[in-house]
Each structure stands twice: as structure tokens, then as C-alpha cells.
Amino acid sequence: MQKEYSGIFVSNFNLQNYINILENDSESPEIRTFQAPYGQVLNVLLDNKENNNYDFGFLWVQPQAIIDSFNKLINGQLIPTSVIINEVDEFCRTVINFSKTLKFLFVASWNMPYYNRGWGILDLKNNLGISNNLMRMNLRLSDNFNDFKNIFILDSQKWVDAAGKDAYNSKLWFLSKIPFDNIVFKQAMRELKSAIKTVSGESKKIIILDLDNTLWGGILGDVGWENLRLGGHDFIGESYVEFQLGLKALKNRGIILAVVSKNEESVALEAISKHPEMVLKKEDFVGWEINWDDKSKNIQNLLKKINLGPQAAVFLDDNPVERARVRESLPEICVPELPKNVMEYTKALNLLNCFDVINPTKEDLERTNLYLADNERQKLKTELNSLDDWLKSLQTIVTIEELNNQNIQRAAQLFNKTNQMNLATRRLGESELTQWANQNNHKLWTIRVSDKFSDSGLTGIISLEIENKTALIADFLLSCRVMGRKIEEVMLNTVINYSIKNDIEKIIAKFSHTPKNKPCFDFWKEKSGFFFIQEENSFVWDFQSPFPEITQIEIKNNY
Amino acid sequence: MKEEIIKIILKTCAELNEQLKNKIDISKRENTELYGNNGVIDSLGLVNLIVSIETEIELKYGKSLILADGTSFPMNSSPFRTVNTFANYIVDLLNQKSF
Numbered sequence A: 001m002q003k004e005y006s007g008i009f010v011s012n013f014n015l016q017n018y019i020n021i022l023e024n025d026s027e028s029p030e031i032r033t034f035q036a037p038y039g040q041v042l043n044v045l046l047d048n049k050e051n052n053n054y055d056f057g058f059l060w061v062q063p064q065a066i067i068d069s070f071n072k073l074i075n076g077q078l079i080p081t082s083v084i085i086n087e088v089d090e091f092c093r094t095v096i097n098f099s100k101t102l103k104f105l106f107v108a109s110w111n112m113p114y115y116n117r118g119w120g121i122l123d124l125k126n127n128l129g130i131s132n133n134l135m136r137m138n139l140r141l142s143d144n145f146n147d148f149k150n151i152f153i154l155d156s157q158k159w160v161d162a163a164g165k166d167a168y169n170s171k172l173w174f175l176s177k178i179p180f181d182n183i184v185f186k187q188a189m190r191e192l193k194s195a196i197k198t199v200s201g202e203s204k205k206i207i208i209l210d211l212d213n214t215l216w217g218g219i220l221g222d223v224g225w226e227n228l229r230l231g232g233h234d235f236i237g238e239s240y241v242e243f244q245l246g247l248k249a250l251k252n253r254g255i256i257l258a259v260v261s262k263n264e265e266s267v268a269l270e271a272i273s274k275h276p277e278m279v280l281k282k283e284d285f286v287g288w289e290i291n292w293d294d295k296s297k298n299i300q301n302l303l304k305k306i307n308l309g310p311q312a313a314v315f316l317d318d319n320p321v322e323r324a325r326v327r328e329s330l331p332e333i334c335v336p337e338l339p340k341n342v343m344e345y346t347k348a349l350n351l352l353n354c355f356d357v358i359n360p361t362k363e364d365l366e367r368t369n370l371y372l373a374d375n376e377r378q379k380l381k382t383e384l385n386s387l388d389d390w391l392k393s394l395q396t397i398v399t400i401e402e403l404n405n406q407n408i409q410r411a412a413q414l415f416n417k418t419n420q421m422n423l424a425t426r427r428l429g430e431s432e433l434t435q436w437a438n439q440n441n442h443k444l445w446t447i448r449v450s451d452k453f454s455d456s457g458l459t460g461i462i463s464l465e466i467e468n469k470t471a472l473i474a475d476f477l478l479s480c481r482v483m484g485r486k487i488e489e490v491m492l493n494t495v496i497n498y499s500i501k502n503d504i505e506k507i508i509a510k511f512s513h514t515p516k517n518k519p520c521f522d523f524w525k526e527k528s529g530f531f532f533i534q535e536e537n538s539f540v541w542d543f544q545s546p547f548p549e550i551t552q553i554e555i556k557n558n559y
Numbered sequence B: 001m002k003e004e005i006i007k008i009i010l011k012t013c014a015e016l017n018e019q020l021k022n023k024i025d026i027s028k029r030e031n032t033e034l035y036g037n038n039g040v041i042d043s044l045g046l047v048n049l050i051v052s053i054e055t056e057i058e059l060k061y062g063k064s065l066i067l068a069d070g071t072s073f074p075m076n077s078s079p080f081r082t083v084n085t086f087a088n089y090i091v092d093l094l095n096q097k098s099f
Helices: A016-024 A041-046 A068-074 A081-099 A130-145 A156-166 A170-176 A182-199 A235-252 A265-274 A295-305 A320-329 A342-351 A367-383 A387-393 A408-417 A430-437 A487-501 A518-526 B002-017 B026-031 B043-061 B083-096
Strands: A004-011 A030-035 A056-060 A105-108 A151-154 A206-209 A256-262 A285-291 A313-316 A396-402 A442-450 A455-467 A470-478 A506-510 A531-533 A538-541 A553-558
Touching: A004 A041, A016 A030, A016 A182, A016 B043, A030 A182, A041 A081, A056 A081, A056 A182, A068 A081, A068 A130, A081 A105, A081 A130, A081 A151, A105 A182, A130 A151, A151 A182, A156 A182, A170 B043, A206 A235, A206 A295, A235 A256, A235 A342, A256 A295, A256 A367, A265 A285, A285 A295, A285 A367, A295 A313, A295 A320, A367 A387, A396 A487, A408 A430, A408 A455, A408 A470, A430 A442, A442 A470, A442 A487, A455 A487, A470 A487, A487 A506, A487 A538, A487 A553, B002 B026, B002 B043, B002 B083, B026 B083, B043 B083
Parallel strands: A004 A030, A004 A056, A056 A105, A105 A151, A206 A256, A206 A313, A256 A285, A396 A553, A470 A506
Antiparallel strands: A396 A442, A442 A455, A455 A470, A506 A538, A531 A538
């Protein structure tokens, strides 16, 4: 079943075509729309009623209809830029107040039709040109909204560019006050859906790549690495290099890369290591399955090794048969079409709108290194005799802190991204999280994990809601990167110790099943030590026995 | 010419269906009901249909028509009732207009 989100749509033009396109699009997620009466933008923005019923708001206004001084400029009057900017600031203040009634607000940037030439060759001159002022107005929107974590500006110029010269439709405008052609609305729909998926933590985390005719030109097994088409004075070779550069840029933004290819492993790794034009090096990949087995099976093995679910993955392969096979057997994986022509590969990669993040954190940017460190951990695990020996050898340190200004951004990100080890799967933004944690009967701890291989950073959260000597575990979530290393037990130990000190008599954890959090349920059922009450789908700790000591981990309580 | 115009209208209806909850049943070909008592499109749907058909006609015949010129038609004789009446209206306009 598709996820459904509801939004309030505010505009000073007729948005009905856009709404119809959004509501009738079959791609996930489904959007339920509420359209504020058009032409009454300020009334809607100034109405301070709570908009909690909606998952998001969307504001798309034409600049000349909302910024009066800019309208005068368009009509040939000489208006100082400072006057326009002051009016933009005033508008932004209203929008910011409106955003406080919503979880997220998406605001479309401003643009003008290409055929409005303004002052022609003077149009980019300071204090005169329409284009000059419009650029400043958009930058001002960006500056004013920059510190508001729930407001996102969507670049509408890209939607207009994609539609070309027919983006603005005069006939639709005069007949029904719809300024844009449907091509613009379709682009806007894709971007809005992408934005909703991003803020809901549905972004992809890993790209799984084929090798032959995907990362390089030619069949390695036939031609040898020396004769692959990659780089050099060759337009095909250059196209593959550019594609690899695009992938490397994504890797630098925190998207991890892996390889699944039908090849001899040793031959393929030799090509990756030795070819002088390879942009992607062995250490850029968190893992690989290079053999002659079915690719779906290999993808499953790979994802299992790195603790990611198929919904986090994108698979890129030049071969349509392999793509179809993976789509069929692993429907949760995103398998986009790759163009037949390699010169279009980078464009197709850049058009994928599933890798966005809300606030890139240190943990995001270092994700590949964190996975490589995990590979080292797993290697060590196979060398040691027992799980206990392995855990001890990792020299893990867990640091427990309360929520503060330094960790709120990452904490909110974890709330919105964690799927597998997540008890309640509550999705909260920064302000909601702060508000929740500040209530007197609520306690929330963040968990940082480091060991001799790497600092995994803030990777866990546990929180309590206390009523009459009973503590309800509201959240129990842990990044898949550190699952299965007794961090789960440390988190439970923390709440049990706190409860003992505060005379709490009972701890309850209510489990909310999702399609993705079975690992969490399994942990609670098999390893938590809590009693499971099936009828209530709850786990209970009754203090009859002490929580087992955790000797393999050093715990630092910074609260 | 009328056959070509019917094709254009049906193609445009199919495109419009992408954004309609209640789809236009184009299987009835020229007898497809559009706007009015038995039609499924509302006034905005009609505007979208008219604008798209004008564009298609201009591309195909190089002639610029204004299909909604502000004249109001009685519902029982509106040219937008069915694909057939719409096609007749367009053919008439194309024949009337000297280009």
C-alpha cells in the first residue's frame, strides 16, 4: 500500500490543474490535497489556526501578485531595490509565522516568463532590471528562511526550464488564471513528491552498480582491463569517466556505493585497482558481490551484510534484462532505466531525485568510511572465537547524553530515517522533538557509539513518558550501522537504571509494527528480557530480576 | 478532415484523462460525451481540452483558431457536448475562416 500524505496548498493563481495532476499520479506517495481559496494568500497565511491536520504546506505565488513594489517595477516604474527587499522581508515574516503551524512548508521560488525582457540589455543592472531584482528577491527568500529547519525552497525555475518555451501558457492564463502548462506542473509534482519523501526519511542510501558497460565500456572478461573504454581521447570513454565523477559526488554527499556484477572477482578488482582512469577506487565501495550468480540473490546478500533494507537501494545496470529481473524479484529496490547511450548516463543519474537529505550531518558525509570500518569489524568477528571476545575486542564506548542544541539536528534526522530498529516509528521534526522532550514527564537520551575502528556518532535514541510510577518507552531507535553490538542492551540498561533511581515500578514498551521494523520486534522478543504481552503488543519490565550486566562496553553517562 | 479532427480530440481527451478522477470514456469514439448533461468534464476540464486542441490544430493545419471566443451556447446546442459535435464545430470554423 502506498503511503499517503496530506497538504495544504496556498497560491495566488489557479492551482487546480496542479492539484489534479498530483491527485491522479500513480507514483508513490499519494497526496491528499486541501486547496486554500486562491487569491487570498495573505488571509490564509495570517490566519493563525493550527494546521496539524496536514503533513505539509505548499506555497506557490507569483511574485508580481504578492510583492506590490515588484509589480510596479514590471510596469515600468523606477523602484529602489531596497523598497522591494523590504517588502519581501515582510512577506517572509508572514510565511515564517505560517510555517509554525505546520510540520513542513515547501515554498516555490519566483520566476518570470522568458519573454518578459524587462529592460533588455539593462535588465541585470542594479536597481533597475526585473531580472536583477528577481534574483535578489529569491536570494532574500533563501536568506530569510535559512534558519528555519522546516521551510524548504523548491527551485521552480527548473520546472519552467524543463518545459521550455511553452512553460507559460497565455491561453490558460486568460481563460482560467492558470499561468503554467501542465509540463511545468508535472515537474513540480515530481519535485514536491521527492521533497516529501526526503523529509519523511525515505531517501535512498546506497547505489548498487554493475560494471561492464555501466562503470566502463566493454566486457572486461573479453577485452581485459587495458582495453576497456574509460577516459582517454574517446567520447565514449569520457562519458564513463563523467558518470563515475557523478557517482563520486554522490558518495561525497554520503550515498554509499557497492558493486554487483557478473564477472570474475579477482579480474574485476584488478581492473578497479589498475585502470589509470578509474575515478572510483576500491575504497569507494562499501562492498561487492562479483560472481556469476543471480544478481537479485547477490543484491540481497550484499544488503544483508551491510544491514540495509531493499527500500534503501538503487540498482544501476545497463542491461534491461538484469534490470527487469531485479525489479521483479526485489520490487522495493529502485531500478531506474539507464539510457541506451552512455553519453546520457550522467544526466539520468543527476535526474534521480531520491538521494536528497534535509540537513547533511557529519555522520552522513562520512558514511562510506563508517561502513568500511564495519567491514573491518565483521572481518575481526570471523577471526575470533566468540561473540563476547569480538565485542570486547572492539573497545566500544557508548556516550549517553540528553537532547541539546548540538545534537538536535542529528537526533531529528534519526527519527525520520530509522526504520529497522525502531519501536514506534514516530516521525518528528526538530521543533516537535524539542517540544516533546521539554515536557516535565518526558525523558530522552541520545546514544553516541565509537570503537577502535571508527566513531559512528549519534546512532541511537531512547525516550520515556512517565505517568504514576509507570514509564512508557516512547522511542527506541538505533541506526542499522550499530545494530547487534549490544548497544540495544545499553539503551535498555539506561532506562532501567533511571527507573530504579526514580522509584518507577513498571516499564512498558508498546510495539508498532511497520513493514520494515521486524528486526526491532525480534530483538525485543528474543533479547530484551522484557515480557511480551501479545494481546497488547507490549513488552513489560517488572523489576523482578536485574538487567544483565554489560561488560563488553564502556558506558559514559554525560547527563 | 473531420476524421483527423476526431482523432485529435480523442488523443487530447486521453491526455486529459491523466488528470481526471472521472475519466472520459473515449471507447465510444465520436459519440463520447464531453461537456454538458452526460459529460464528465467540468468547465476547467473544457478549458484544458480547448487549449490543447487549439494547439494541436495549429500544429497540424497551421491555422490559429479561437474555440472559446466568449460566445455562450445553450446547453442543448453547445458544440462541446460530444466529440462529434465538437469536431463539426471545428470543421465549420476551419472552413469559414479565410487564412
